[in-house]
Amino acid sequence: MTTPTPAPTTVFLVDDHALFRSGVRAELDRSVPDVRVVGEAGSVAEAVAGIAHLRPDVVLLDVHMPDGGGAEVLRRVRPAQPDVVFLALSVSDAAEDVIAVIRAGARGYVTKTISGRELAAAVRRVRAGDAVFSPRLAGFVLDAFSDRPGAAPPGDPELDRLTRRERDVLRLLARGYAYKEIAGELFISVKTVETHVSSVLRKTQLSNRYELSRWASDRRLV
Amino acid sequence: MLAGVAGGVADHLGADVLWVRAAFVALTAVTGAGVVAYGLLWIFMPQEDASVVRDVPRRERQQALGLVVLGLGVGLAASALGNSALGWIVGPLGVAVAGAAVVWREADEAQRRRWTAGARPSGGWRAALVRVVAGALFVASGIAVFLLGNLDLGQVQFGLLAVLATLVGVVVLTVPWWVRLVRDLGEERRQRIREAERAEIAAHLHDSVLQTLALIQRQSASPREVARLARGQERELRNWLYGPGGYRRAGDTDDPARQEGLADALAVAAGEVEDTYALTVRPVVVGGDRSLDDALRALVLAAREAMVNAAKHAGVDEVSVYAEVEPDEINVFVRDRGAGFDPDSVPDDRHGLADSVRGRMTRHGGTVELRTAAGQGTEVHLHMPTPTGGVPVGVLDPPPREQEPA
Numbered sequence: 001m002t003t004p005t006p007a008p009t010t011v012f013l014v015d016d017h018a019l020f021r022s023g024v025r026a027e028l029d030r031s032v033p034d035v036r037v038v039g040e041a042g043s044v045a046e047a048v049a050g051i052a053h054l055r056p057d058v059v060l061l062d063v064h065m066p067d068g069g070g071a072e073v074l075r076r077v078r079p080a081q082p083d084v085v086f087l088a089l090s091v092s093d094a095a096e097d098v099i100a101v102i103r104a105g106a107r108g109y110v111t112k113t114i115s116g117r118e119l120a121a122a123v124r125r126v127r128a129g130d131a132v133f134s135p136r137l138a139g140f141v142l143d144a145f146s147d148r149p150g151a152a153p154p155g156d157p158e159l160d161r162l163t164r165r166e167r168d169v170l171r172l173l174a175r176g177y178a179y180k181e182i183a184g185e186l187f188i189s190v191k192t193v194e195t196h197v198s199s200v201l202r203k204t205q206l207s208n209r210y211e212l213s214r215w216a217s218d219r220r221l222v
Numbered sequence: 223m224l225a226g227v228a229g230g231v232a233d234h235l236g237a238d239v240l241w242v243r244a245a246f247v248a249l250t251a252v253t254g255a256g257v258v259a260y261g262l263l264w265i266f267m268p269q270e271d272a273s274v275v276r277d278v279p280r281r282e283r284q285q286a287l288g289l290v291v292l293g294l295g296v297g298l299a300a301s302a303l304g305n306s307a308l309g310w311i312v313g314p315l316g317v318a319v320a321g322a323a324v325v326w327r328e329a330d331e332a333q334r335r336r337w338t339a340g341a342r343p344s345g346g347w348r349a350a351l352v353r354v355v356a357g358a359l360f361v362a363s364g365i366a367v368f369l370l371g372n373l374d375l376g377q378v379q380f381g382l383l384a385v386l387a388t389l390v391g392v393v394v395l396t397v398p399w400w401v402r403l404v405r406d407l408g409e410e411r412r413q414r415i416r417e418a419e420r421a422e423i424a425a426h427l428h429d430s431v432l433q434t435l436a437l438i439q440r441q442s443a444s445p446r447e448v449a450r451l452a453r454g455q456e457r458e459l460r461n462w463l464y465g466p467g468g469y470r471r472a473g474d475t476d477d478p479a480r481q482e483g484l485a486d487a488l489a490v491a492a493g494e495v496e497d498t499y500a501l502t503v504r505p506v507v508v509g510g511d512r513s514l515d516d517a518l519r520a521l522v523l524a525a526r527e528a529m530v531n532a533a534k535h536a537g538v539d540e541v542s543v544y545a546e547v548e549p550d551e552i553n554v555f556v557r558d559r560g561a562g563f564d565p566d567s568v569p570d571d572r573h574g575l576a577d578s579v580r581g582r583m584t585r586h587g588g589t590v591e592l593r594t595a596a597g598q599g600t601e602v603h604l605h606m607p608t609p610t611g612g613v614p615v616g617v618l619d620p621p622p623r624e625q626e627p628a
Contacts, residue, residue: 092464093460093464113502135506135544136504139506139544142508143508146508171544171546174506174544175542175601176542176559
């Protein structure tokens with residue numbers, strides 16, 4: 001894993017609400033010295049150009065925007081710049097929105113009500129290569145991977161099933177536990193918790209389970 | 223004279239009204255067709271705005287003249303061929319073709335494009351060709367037989383057959399137009415539905431969000447009140463947008479079982495606690511929803527009491543609520559990261575946890591597990607076995623809705 005770098009984490013903001021962008025920028029600049037907002041964009045096209053030009057470490061991405069939203073930015077940027085990390089930031093609580101950006105390649109999903117301090121922590125975590133699961137996202141993923149009676153058998157057991165431990169970790173995330181608390185609860189290291197969460201993220205992105213693919217395709221714009 | 227048809231036609235052709243009237247009269251005198259033509263024109267011609275100024279380009283006038291000449295020529299040729307069999311085919315066919323040409327010429331650019339577009343998808347050019355030829359044959363034979371019948375035999379049966387054949391021909395010829403008409407109707411219906419949805423959303427936003435914003439402006443001196451209003455409104459809007467029984471699943475609200483599920487009840491309880499104690503409580507429910515029975519109602523009330531305790535004593539602004547529904551049991555966790563407490567040091571006169579939570583749960587066969595320590599936050603774990611499996615509330619995820627056009 002990466003060693004802590006002295007250089008601040010550079011962040012690019014994508015949101016079609018200028019007011020919200022300036023709010024996040026002010027909060028991050030004021031309260032967190034090691035996270036620096038280097039640019040912002042209000043549309044998909046601006047975002048694609050800005051990210052290509054500024055090469056930020058982390059992109060904070062709004063889900064709902066005109067011209068396809070966050071998923072469209074992900075689709076257009078990721079092939080060219082696979083090293084840029086995306087963290088979705090949205091007011092939406094709908095499974096369709098959350099799962100759609102995760103499957104498009106975002107490494108985490110937090111809601112806009114998150115505090116500046118927590119947001120900075122989430123930014124650092126995705127930068128370090130980890131995933132960020134809000135309790136609600138954890139709930140969605142648990143639901144999607146649950147074996148309901150009558151559900152189709154998983155096609156690829158490696159991808160379509162969560163291990164017992166991954167399920168335990170997700171459950172604790174949904175209960176509002178922090179990584180450190182999860183580690184203490186399950187008698188494992190924080191590092192192992194991170195590994196489990198990253199593995200769950202990978203499965204969420206790649207699995208063909210019915211709910212996941214349906215949620216991802218069912219996305220509607222409000 | 224009667225309905226202004228002659229005047230309209232004269233306007234359209236750019237000729238004097240007198241000539242048109244004379245033509246009508248002549249037609250009526252010879253075959254009676256004048257009356258029919260007048261009636262048909264009256265019914266089918268769209269009325270034109272009086273203010274429209276027409277100027278007919280030279281080219282069009284020439285084309286029209288050419289068509290008239292062509293029609294006359296074909297008619298003359300037909301009569302010249304006399305009673306030979308060829309005449310009966312070529313003549314009416316010529317008339318039909320000339321008629322189609324007139325119709326085509328009279329259509330404006332947009333209509334023409336639509337017609338060609340309408341003709342294309344229904345089976346390609348080969349099918350279109352077959353259709354046109356078949357239609358033309360029908361029309362031609364119809365006219366031919368009609369003329370034959372009129373002139374020679376005068377048999378009613380024959381005449382009916384002829385009319386029928388003509389009608390079939392016309393229908394076949396106009397298939398693309400009908401297809402287009404049906405499609406237009408569908409498009410219009412979709413538009414109306416979209417309009418109705420927009421109106422519904424606007425009405426809802428007006429009743430809820432705008433009202434709350436107005437209230438917030440008036441209460442702006444009290445941050446606590448503003449936060450409470452905003453939180454309540456956010457919850458309501460969220461529920462409307464994404465929740466069961468909200469805007470998205472409005473069609474399912476007739477289902478009575480859906481109204482009273484565990485997830486809804488927990489959300490309502492969380493909302494009440496949010497409003498009363500000005501903090502955020504956002505429940506996450508995993509697994510299929512269940513309709514409430516006595517045991518589950520007790521579970522929800524116990525969970526609510528646990529939230530209230532957290533709100534009152536923990537000194538936090540957020541409480542996590544997680545409910546997991548499994549086939550034979552339901553677990554609810556209410557957790558805060560607040561002050562925590564030593565369970566043994568709780569004074570005896572505080573009944574909240576003992577009665578409201580533990581008492582309720584044990585009466586219905588459930589258990590309560592408490593994990594807390596001073597400074598460590600508190601988690602209340604409510605466990606309720608449901609040996610009968612309970613009654614599922616529909617399914618948490620309704621079947622995929624029909625994809626709406628973007």
